[in-house]
Amino acid sequence: MSLTGNDLKGIGFQEGKALGLALQVMEKDFSTLPVADQLSLLKKVITDPEAYQHDVNFGVVASQLLQPVDPIIALEPQKAYTVYGAEGIEQGAIGQMQTAMRLPVTVGGALMPDAHQGYGLPIGGVLATHNAVIPYGVGVDIGCRMCMTLYAMPAAMLQQKTDSFKKMLVDNTRFGIATFKKPQEDAIFDRQEFQDLNILRGLKDRAWQQIGSSGGGNHFVEFGVVEITNAINELNVPVGQYLAVLSHSGSRGLGANIARYYTDVAMNLCKLPAEAKHLAWLDLDTEAGQEYWLAMNLAGDYASACHHQIHNRLAVALGETPLAMIENHHNFAWKEKDAQGREIIVHRKGATPAGKGVLGIIPGSMASPGFIVRGKGLAASISSASHGAGRLMSRTKAKASISPAAVKAMLQHEGVELIGAGLDEAPMAYKDIHQVMEYQKDLVDTLGTFMPRIVRMCGDERFQEVD
């Protein structure tokens, strides 16, 4: 029988290295004993660690228990930050942002109008720090991002040949646990980081299996209609309608494992009061900080590579070359400059980079438009905007209160075909994107809109191997 972390906490272990080591020792050498016997052994060790310092089995656990406990870093008075669309933001997200503004490393922050509560920094939170990176300020899905390609094809084809476009999505995208039988080669796998960092060496094989796949949750790949409304645009396309592909996904298991590992490292190295513990940071001058920075950037590039494979497969299926491609991370940290020219680390956890002239994509929901935007570089927003409409209700509440018939009717009304997805992704579970765009009109200009027509999200693939 295997012990759990909670079992150990029950006999007095604190969250930390000793707990992890104790679990390892029990799993390796004592896993055949009944749980009660395992616990009574560990109880002796934690009661009198001195006696076990040189024990062949428990020496490593006892020595760790005897290490002095790291002092807790004090929070400072809260620094000022700007909230956009405060009336639509839940209190939990505001509270989390206030805590983040009290870290000694924090130099600035902003909360986007689609914000909601997360772990550590809220989703929709932007945090600028000095020389420190917070793994939970980036989020679990490192490099979660948007990518859009525009085609010189009549958008009406989507209605005329709906079934053929649906088949293109089914054949060329993978959701949930499903992956491609033959993953496509990619330059990302030549990256030295996969050899240089221990953690990455063990993650490469699954990254290879998963490349080009989309995962689950709010991720999607969809065909839709882009309406370019601004004649002055960096895409170099005239005002008008375009058939387009839009994708939303991240770095799959690769980023999730990097995030989990370095959050753990940070929380062990950087002890904060309970309400701030998930905001543990890594100093960029330390080995761990530099490793995380490399791993995070690799995960971001991997997420980008996944999107490029998705769009390439669909370009082949369409038999066309895209006119333009737009893409942006919205879960990431960047080295940027503040107004005084100092280097800052900008964490955007569910926020779109909106530096002056920077293009980005802000999706709505499966039945409402997304927006192609150009950042205005507003300092108060730390050059950021929202990464979507934001949830109006939790996944649990959405599943309990929205009826499949209502979703079906809404999709039909908006002329949207859907493959997969659960009620937690229903359009009515999201805020009104037009209202959210209004809240952030000082942050971005709109170049065009994207209306979804044929949407694929994660469905039963969660439970069922496809290929």
Added chain:
DNA sequence: ATGTTC
């Protein structure tokens, strides 16, 4: 977000 827990 994630083969969802060291």
